Amino acid sequence: MSTRENILNRLRQNVRETYDMPDLSFEKTTYADPIAEFIHQTTTTAGAKLIEVKPGDDLNELIRQAYPDAHVIASNLPNIKADKNPDTVSCAQDLDGTDVGVVEGGVACAENACVWVPMNMKQKAILFISESLVIIVHRENIVSNMHEAYEWLKAKDASPEGTSLYGFGTFISGPSKTADIEQSLVYGAQAAKSLTVLLI
Amino acid sequence: MKIGLFIPCYVDALYPEVGVLTYRLLTSLGLEVEYPEKQTCCGQPMGNAGFQGMADKLVENYDELFRPYDYVVAPSASCAAYVRFFHQGIVKHECEAAKRTMDVVEFLHDVIGLENMKARGFKASFPHKVSLHNSCHGVRELGLSSPSEKSIPRFNKIRDLLSIVNDIEIVEPERPDECCGFGGMFSVEEPDVSARMGRDKIARHIATGAEYITGPDSSCLMHMSGIAAKDGEKRIKFIHVVEILAQGL
Amino acid sequence: MSTKHSKAAEKFLKDYDKVTRHDQTFWSVRAKRDVLAYELKEWEQLREAASNIKKHTITHLADYLEEFERNATANGAIVHWAKDADEYNDIVMQIMQAHDVHKVVKGKSMLTEECHLNSNLIKHGIDVVETDLGERILQLMGLPPSHIIMPAIHITREQVKDNFAQQGILEKNGKMGAESMGVSDKTQLEAEADPTYLTRCARYHLRDNFMEAECGMTGANFAIASTGEIVVCTNEGNADMSTSVPLLHIASVGIEKVIPNYDAMGVFQRLLARHGTGQATTVYTSHFRKPRPEGEFHIILVDNGRSNFLADPEHWQTLKCMRCGACMNTCPVYRRSMGYSYTYFIPGPIGINLGMLKDKDANYHNCSACSLCLSCENVCPVQVDLGTQIYKWRQNLDSMGHADPMKKAMSQGMKILFQNPKLYTTALKFAPLANSLPSFLTGIKLNAWCKYHTMPHFASKSFHEMWKKGEVK
Numbered sequence: 001m002s003t004r005e006n007i008l009n010r011l012r013q014n015v016r017e018t019y020d021m022p023d024l025s026f027e028k029t030t031y032a033d034p035i036a037e038f039i040h041q042t043t044t045t046a047g048a049k050l051i052e053v054k055p056g057d058d059l060n061e062l063i064r065q066a067y068p069d070a071h072v073i074a075s076n077l078p079n080i081k082a083d084k085n086p087d088t089v090s091c092a093q094d095l096d097g098t099d100v101g102v103v104e105g106g107v108a109c110a111e112n113a114c115v116w117v118p119m120n121m122k123q124k125a126i127l128f129i130s131e132s133l134v135i136i137v138h139r140e141n142i143v144s145n146m147h148e149a150y151e152w153l154k155a156k157d158a159s160p161e162g163t164s165l166y167g168f169g170t171f172i173s174g175p176s177k178t179a180d181i182e183q184s185l186v187y188g189a190q191a192a193k194s195l196t197v198l199l200i
Numbered sequence: 201m202k203i204g205l206f207i208p209c210y211v212d213a214l215y216p217e218v219g220v221l222t223y224r225l226l227t228s229l230g231l232e233v234e235y236p237e238k239q240t241c242c243g244q245p246m247g248n249a250g251f252q253g254m255a256d257k258l259v260e261n262y263d264e265l266f267r268p269y270d271y272v273v274a275p276s277a278s279c280a281a282y283v284r285f286f287h288q289g290i291v292k293h294e295c296e297a298a299k300r301t302m303d304v305v306e307f308l309h310d311v312i313g314l315e316n317m318k319a320r321g322f323k324a325s326f327p328h329k330v331s332l333h334n335s336c337h338g339v340r341e342l343g344l345s346s347p348s349e350k351s352i353p354r355f356n357k358i359r360d361l362l363s364i365v366n367d368i369e370i371v372e373p374e375r376p377d378e379c380c381g382f383g384g385m386f387s388v389e390e391p392d393v394s395a396r397m398g399r400d401k402i403a404r405h406i407a408t409g410a411e412y413i414t415g416p417d418s419s420c421l422m423h424m425s426g427i428a429a430k431d432g433e434k435r436i437k438f439i440h441v442v443e444i445l446a447q448g449l
Numbered sequence: 450m451s452t453k454h455s456k457a458a459e460k461f462l463k464d465y466d467k468v469t470r471h472d473q474t475f476w477s478v479r480a481k482r483d484v485l486a487y488e489l490k491e492w493e494q495l496r497e498a499a500s501n502i503k504k505h506t507i508t509h510l511a512d513y514l515e516e517f518e519r520n521a522t523a524n525g526a527i528v529h530w531a532k533d534a535d536e537y538n539d540i541v542m543q544i545m546q547a548h549d550v551h552k553v554v555k556g557k558s559m560l561t562e563e564c565h566l567n568s569n570l571i572k573h574g575i576d577v578v579e580t581d582l583g584e585r586i587l588q589l590m591g592l593p594p595s596h597i598i599m600p601a602i603h604i605t606r607e608q609v610k611d612n613f614a615q616q617g618i619l620e621k622n623g624k625m626g627a628e629s630m631g632v633s634d635k636t637q638l639e640a641e642a643d644p645t646y647l648t649r650c651a652r653y654h655l656r657d658n659f660m661e662a663e664c665g666m667t668g669a670n671f672a673i674a675s676t677g678e679i680v681v682c683t684n685e686g687n688a689d690m691s692t693s694v695p696l697l698h699i700a701s702v703g704i705e706k707v708i709p710n711y712d713a714m715g716v717f718q719r720l721l722a723r724h725g726t727g728q729a730t731t732v733y734t735s736h737f738r739k740p741r742p743e744g745e746f747h748i749i750l751v752d753n754g755r756s757n758f759l760a761d762p763e764h765w766q767t768l769k770c771m772r773c774g775a776c777m778n779t780c781p782v783y784r785r786s787m788g789y790s791y792t793y794f795i796p797g798p799i800g801i802n803l804g805m806l807k808d809k810d811a812n813y814h815n816c817s818a819c820s821l822c823l824s825c826e827n828v829c830p831v832q833v834d835l836g837t838q839i840y841k842w843r844q845n846l847d848s849m850g851h852a853d854p855m856k857k858a859m860s861q862g863m864k865i866l867f868q869n870p871k872l873y874t875t876a877l878k879f880a881p882l883a884n885s886l887p888s889f890l891t892g893i894k895l896n897a898w899c900k901y902h903t904m905p906h907f908a909s910k911s912f913h914e915m916w917k918k919g920e921v922k
Contacts (some may be wrong), residue, residue, distance in 0.1 A: 014759040024712055029489040113730075125694055126559035129693065166741065173732050181582070189648060
């Protein structure tokens with residue numbers, strides 16, 4: 001018998017009492033103004049920057065202002081001026097040295113400033129290897145809590161576009177951080193040192 | 201209502217005055233209290249040591265002895281908790297008296313009630329600042345107060361009970377229900393951790409500026425006072441809740 | 450009467466201030482959890498839901514594992530099954546050899562530690578680089594972790610600096626580290642062992658490794674059956690770097706990590722970081738479904754005893770554990786004895802329980818490391834009855850042949866005494882004699898009580914005696 005059969009048999013044999021899936025419909029915390037809460041959490045707890053984009057604003061200009069010293073911009077978004085494209089680089093390593101990666105976000109969660117960033121590019125390294133990351137968030141995609149965020153993903157799963165193009169997605173809340181040395185908070189551990197949300 | 205008084209072994213031997221005052225307090229409220237003499241111990245020392253099976257006869261004796269009473273009241277939160285929550289796991293027959301066993305604080309607070317106590321002439325004055333020692337088994341087994349870990353409305357039966365004592369000032373230390381480190385056998389099997397926990401707890405009580413540490417469990421008080429005495433720490437005194445409540449008697 | 454834990458704790462406790470710092474550090478995480486818990490009115494309902502979801506999933510685990518495998522395979526992942534650590538390591542090596550792997554970059558995974566992955570890889574000549582900062586520091590220093598979430602918190606910044614200097618990291622990566630802070634001269638940063646500087650040095654040191662490695666390994670916080678994906682949560686982004694550069698990803702997943710669907714995931718995502726680090730969320734909550742273009746994605750489902758734990762009526766609920774570390778943070782004993790005092794690689798309340806399930810004979814010593822305060826049960830996001838289970842393990846020590854003889858003798862003595870009311874009351878009569886025991890006897894080092902306490906004073910008349918004499922009024 002294979003290991004697989006072994007394990008499955010043992011699991012079936014060793015169960016005594018079974019339990020049902022619980023009712024998850026209890027009331028969850030929601031915000032009267034999720035957008036305001038999202039902005040608040042993003043710019044405080046998450047340690048990120050947030051720019052409210054006004055109609056007529058040029059995204060490339062906003063990015064340049066936010067990161068004036070940036071030399072290498074990476075993006076596969078059609079309206080972003082980029083030096084590298086995560087769809088066309090020959091390998092992930094080629095994205096090293098990116099100052100600013102610019103990507104599109106999906107659902108955004110107010111309670112914890114998480115933004116769903118789907119892998120809609122060939123190399124997801126752009127999300128982590130860039131020194132700074134810019135995520136475009138649309139107001140109508142902001143929800144109160146993670147239950148609602150996962151409902152949004154379930155709806156996407158049921159739709160033809162799915163939750164992502166390449167079968168990966170990540171909720172990102174602010175820049176990379178660690179407090180592993182004497183509990184001292186440091187931004188920019190292994191991934192982005194800074195994160196900016198462009199709120200459209 | 202007939203009450204059976206249960207005086208745990210170490211209260212019996214080391215702090216009998218707590219037992220005497222418990223009797224006095226309950227009778228002063230017009231309650232009928234009996235003390236069945238054949239009682240000894242709740243069995244917790246054996247249980248914590250890993251030999252709960254050795255307490256089987258003791259558990260049966262307890263049930264037989266205390267069955268006739270409507271309530272069994274003990275001036276010790278951890279002993280009341282051990283009886284109520286652990287006795288049934290030690291023997292096969294149904295433990296009746298265990299279900300009706302309560303610590304004196306919860307008995308007075310829940311069964312008699314503060315208004316009723318006042319109506320029955322409860323009067324005490326204790327013009328001192330006291331720091332509440334929320335013993336673990338009281339908090340997390342008997343529900344004497346809301347555990348600090350839980351996101352539930354705050355309540356504290358010990359505080360409520362003491363608040364009808366005149367002139368008293370009640371405070372709580374930081375980390376209000378962190379363990380003092382007694383844990384029965386724990387104090388002798390892990391003496392260094394136990395003592396450090398005790399010292400830290402005493403320091404937090406002292407930091408409130410209180411004159412007394414008070415709680416429903418003489419075991420915690422014994423542990424902390426023993427450490428304080430050994431350390432020459434004189435800045436705070438120890439008193440059982442019942443001793444405060446019985447001040448007017 | 451002593452155990453390996455009590456002896457190790459005694460040593461640790463000699464440094465008063467170090468213990469204070471250790472205790473404050475982990476209490477502060479507990480305190481952060483409290484703030485977040487009190488903010489959510491649905492907190493206790495979330496815990497109850499999480500516990501019930503796990504109870505449901507674990508008792509239907511075979512079905513959910515099959516569903517997970519079906520969906521993961523349809524996504525293009527390659528699913529393997531390992532019955533124990535040996536088989537797990539064999540599978541890993543087969544994959545390594547098939548891809549000619551020389552270097553592995555690794556995210557934090559308790560399961561891989563449980564299976565001794567690193568030493569096996571090294572034995573086969575494969576370089577394994579831990580990429581979580583705390584784990585990397587410990588790896589370079591040759592030390593084990595002391596906590597499952599903050600493994601290196603007990604290491605001082607000076608120790609980190611000295612080690613990085615020894616390893617050549619400050620020389621190789623110091624300039625970039627300083628520049629990333631906008632500082633041109635690193636001298637002052639090094640003199641002060643500045644944590645940001647040290648972290649950034651590690652960043653560029655690890656970056657070099659991410660670039661070169663042929664394989665990235667992660668654990669999994671959750672494996673979602675309905676979609677066949679795994680979820681990995683980190684603050685540093687190291688698991689993501691490990692799996693975004695090298696084309697080969699191997700995920701090691703304990704079979705108990707499976708959850709049914711996205712509804713369940715919502716509950717767990719909200720609980721994990723709040724419990725583990727006192728944040729509303731980790732920075733990254735990454736969902737891996739398909740292999741990357743030109744890449745390969747392997748998922749190894751590991752049993753290693755879990756299917757047997759299920760048969761234990763008293764202890765199967767430890768399978769609910771999310772490895773969040775909250776129980777350690779709240780445990781007053783863990784905070785004052787640290788991870789190295791425990792014989793199992795996972796310390797604290799969950800470690801005591803898991804250690805007993807894994808190897809009773811090696812780990813029974815940890816059962817003394819508990820005052821039964823039950824704080825752990827109240828902080829556990831999935832309501833594992835940790836303290837109650839430790840009490841139950843203690844009841845079984847005697848039949849395992851591991852009961853302390855002195856505790857057994859004392860309990861036997863108490864049994865005789867307490868079963869016999871006449872004997873008991875007689876003993877009470879004589880007890881006050883102990884008051885006049887010469888202090889050299891009570892002060893004696895062998896008497897564990899008197900090490901830190903004065904002897905309790907036996908009342909001249911017990912309550913029993915006073916009652917008999919009609920003195921109780």
